[in-house]
Amino acid sequence: MAVDWRKDADAAIAEAKTNGKLVLLDFSAAPA
Amino acid sequence: VSEYIAQNFIPVKLNIKDSRAAWHRFEVQWSPTIMILDSDGKEHFRYEGFLPPANFLAELDFGRGRVAFHRKQWDEATSLFNSAAARDTKTEMAAEGAYWAAVAQYQKTHDPSALKNWGKRIAAEYPNTTWARRALVYTTEGAPKA
Numbered sequence: 001m002a003v004d005w006r007k008d009a010d011a012a013i014a015e016a017k018t019n020g021k022l023v024l025l026d027f028s029a030a031p032a
Numbered sequence: 033v034s035e036y037i038a039q040n041f042i043p044v045k046l047n048i049k050d051s052r053a054a055w056h057r058f059e060v061q062w063s064p065t066i067m068i069l070d071s072d073g074k075e076h077f078r079y080e081g082f083l084p085p086a087n088f089l090a091e092l093d094f095g096r097g098r099v100a101f102h103r104k105q106w107d108e109a110t111s112l113f114n115s116a117a118a119r120d121t122k123t124e125m126a127a128e129g130a131y132w133a134a135v136a137q138y139q140k141t142h143d144p145s146a147l148k149n150w151g152k153r154i155a156a157e158y159p160n161t162t163w164a165r166r167a168l169v170y171t172t173e174g175a176p177k178a
Contacts, residue, residue, distance in 0.1 A: 007044065013042075016070070025068075026044065027055060027064060
């Protein structure tokens with residue numbers, strides 16, 4: 001299963017509000 | 033790992049080249065930095081550095097445990113801290129997870145025996161950790177009053 005990484009933190013926070021999940025931020029220097 | 037992430041999080045990858053504003057906003061100093069936020073955008077946990085999968089999952093368990101702890105969900109917090117501790121029993125996380133599991137149980141019950149029992153256990157199992165040093169107060173001077 002591949003991780004469906006989002007690229008927008010605020011959109012992810014809004015999405016988390018609707019489904020009760022937490023937000024995981026991965027700050028990376030490697031190419032996305 | 034990917035299944036665990038999908039089950040528990042909305043995952044966001046913020047590359048420094050494309051997301052400098054987010055790096056600045058969250059005051060990220062090093063790569064990689066992993067952070068857990070609640071649905072209000074409040075940060076509950078972060079760590080820096082690359083880790084093998086088992087240790088990465090332990091950090092995520094621990095971070096979820098911190099969220100549950102902040103929400104006063106003591107049993108959920110205890111379960112997650114214990115899970116973090118069990119993923120690699122040879123690391124500091126094992127001791128730290130055991131510590132916070134005991135604290136969560138103490139917060140739930142206000143029974144000092146949770147801390148006393150933990151103090152004895154960690155002193156025996158993880159003697160060379162800072163968590164064993166923290167345990168000293170519970171093993172030699174008694175637990176704090178509720």
